[in-house]
Amino acid sequence: MRFELTRIPSVKTLLKNRWPQLLIWFAMLAGFLFAIQAGLFGTTVGNRNFGIVFVWIAWWAVLILVAVPFFGRGWCAVCPISLPGEWLQRGAIMAPPVKKPRWLNLRWPNKLRNIWLQNLTFTLVALFSSVILTTPKVTAIVLAAMFFLAIGMSLVFERRTFCRYICPVGGFIGLYAQAAPLELRVKDKQVCLTCKDKPCYNGTTVELRGSSQAGYGCPWDVFPGGLTKNTYCGLCMECLRTCPYDNIAVNARPFSADLAKPSTRMDEAFKAFIMLGAAMVYAGVFLGPWGTLKLAAYSVGTTAWSVYAVAFLGFIFVLLPASFLGAVWIGKVFSRVKTTLKKSFTALATALVPLGLMFWVAFSLSFVLTNAAYIVSSLSDPFGWGWNLFGGAAFPWQPMLTSVLVPLQTLVLVGGLLWTATTARKASLEVNISAVPVIVFSTAVTIAMLGLLL
């Protein structure tokens, strides 16, 4: 059940034309650089600094509550981090220039062609999140580091290797994009089979360079003709521009469509555990009443922090996966057909994708609704220097929609459980094991998350 959005002429024009995308990119890049400046030069008080408020409250809210659940990798389509590097790599901002610049264009090594590095970078951000989220200078440094790393990598490696293999955000956006109701796919695979040059992947030919039909090969290193899941397509629309047969479509589709095909990859399975576990730890550390825990998470370098770090890493890398493995194993014990434990594990870990997403939505709702008022004041006084650009500098702090929050979180978490259980059942059919223990596991962690949030 698909509805092709690019069938609508205005939608197709909007996506194919490079200007709308450029204007959005411009706004995002300006905001991003402004956030770094605010973090470096503005007040050290987090809730009065544009860098903190617009990254960890405004952007995060839009990302986790709207962009990821409804548009999958939609943020990647507008993210500014890769842009200067890519423009330098390509030698142009718009269509390919006649003369292509000579950068190293190295291929990313095979051993690293997975999301383990992204698992690592996200875990690092999560581990130091108490400091990052509350210290403007540190947020600025993290953003600047990502920015300059992306630029550097674009000049050494081909395509968007930072985005595909390093970016901490990209790791989970890709995973959760599988659940989104939006996709980019080819219309007819047969057409791709007969296509010789495959400009969607290789870029348009030299003859076309300098013309308006010219385009680049997929910066995400994906062959559109082979796309069956959203996980690694960054929705940059380049293939929409290059395909000479107009064979690329952007479709609206039911939620969760990609999850019907369970994953076989261990790196993706562990990403699911990292996200699930981190959401629970964040709920405890940031929203709980336990001051000792918060201080332990914040005081990097102390013994208390080391204990916290070990506990945090142990929880997401050992406890959760091990207990999940136990659940998978129990389900397997009663099955007649022989499937490997690894295949069953990765297949059923796919079921944790919706649950993890809903955990993050539920956690973020609390954090965002409590602090959204700061968005108004930091728009008017971004550096905390006493400006009042739009008259809102003195907008008081006031939690929003508090009466709605708890019912909403409940709905989100119970809905997530139902969604996950459905996915688990589908996945279990594929690998012929019982989904019962995994559903029990999911119910148990959902109850734990409710206890932490409510």
Place this chain on the structure above:
Amino acid sequence: MLAPLPVRASAPMQRTLRVEASQFAYAPAVLEVNPGDTVTIELVSKDVVHGLYLDGYGVSVMADPGQTASLTFTADKAGSFRFRCNVTCGALHPFMIGKIQVGPNTWLIRAIALTVIAGLAMLVLRPKLAKPEAG
């Protein structure tokens, strides 16, 4: 599940609770009162100026170290409510949080019940699952 939970009926009383606030926690951090109680929270700041804002009730108070401040309200809404610091008091200020339980946490109990029912439903119900689409 939607029926009212059996509650030990207790007459509303006057309660005074002393809460110490320091960077970045309240002590005690979890308070328990009965619905209908007239609650007075005495906020004692131990290091810098802190505040206490109560979610759901929208009342707040602020205390300088050396000057205990009082907040009195009637706990007419039952359930679990977080209270937070509303005077910027350092880096972890947005996470300086405590909880007050007015009666049992009925919403949590109901949510857990709902979760268990949902889990059981998924274990028991056997709808016809459509075969996953090819490609």
Place this chain on the structure above:
Amino acid sequence: MKRSELLSRILIISGILLVLAVPFAAQGTRAQGVIEIHGRMAETGGWNPSTFQAKAGVPIHLRLTSEDVMHGFAIGQSDTPVVDVLPGQMTEMTITFDKPGTYTFYCTRWCGPNHWRMRGKIEVSGDTLESPEPGTAPLYMNLNLEIDAAHPAVVTPVGIPDAQRGKQFSGLLPAAYQSPDYYRSQSPAQAFEDLRADPILVSLKDAEIWDLVAYVWQSNSTPEGVVEGKRLFAQNCAACHGETGGGNGVFSGKIQALAGKIPANFTDPALMLGAAPALLQGKMLRGGMGTGMPSWGPILTEQQTWDIISYLYTFQFKENIARWGK
């Protein structure tokens, strides 16, 4: 290159330069003659700048902000309004100093045990030809009081002396004991001994003599003064000395660690009744020799010190402000 490419490059580059220029442009357009002061807890820097200059009669414009917690700003021994200094927000104020001199500005909201160290100086220069008034030495110096020496009260009352009860004997009281000079230079215990030894009062019981002492103490202050003293105590002293004066304020633990003993316990009769007002004033003005007691000399006016002192004695003597003065 193509026109669209050129246009896009112009857009991106000029846009980025514009964004990058914003904070620097803002600094440049800052009004002349405005002094921006950033406050931090004393442990991490205090006021920045901590000294600045002004001219008598010329208004100065201040912009105050905090970089960590809530602070306040006031000028010692002056009736310049007190303002809050909020984290990440600007408070603006204009002050005009009439007389040249060195003024102390200080934080008015407790921000840690070193809050009282958060002070700065304003050097106000002037054209006036009048020479600066010579400072007057505090009373304890003129009386040669050893303010660091222990001063236990040799005698303490049984029960709480009541000034109202003592009032009934006030007719018997010789004039010498009623002067402010007497009150300021004697501790209540000394006053008790003097009164006890006076032949006119020989018929009174000890408790009644103590009541009379309480009356003498009370008559050297006003209800407004005690109320003001209570307010100043709550704002400046209670954080260490305790809201009920018992030396058990929220910072008493830190003081104990620093100085080896807790702040003075004003509810202790042996301590309090052996202290003369001048001695208390001396301790207050000079501060502590490593005890953590702040020096309030540049901050409090003389009247304010007497007001606080009159409040301190209410921990020992029964006060009924409402009934008083009748």
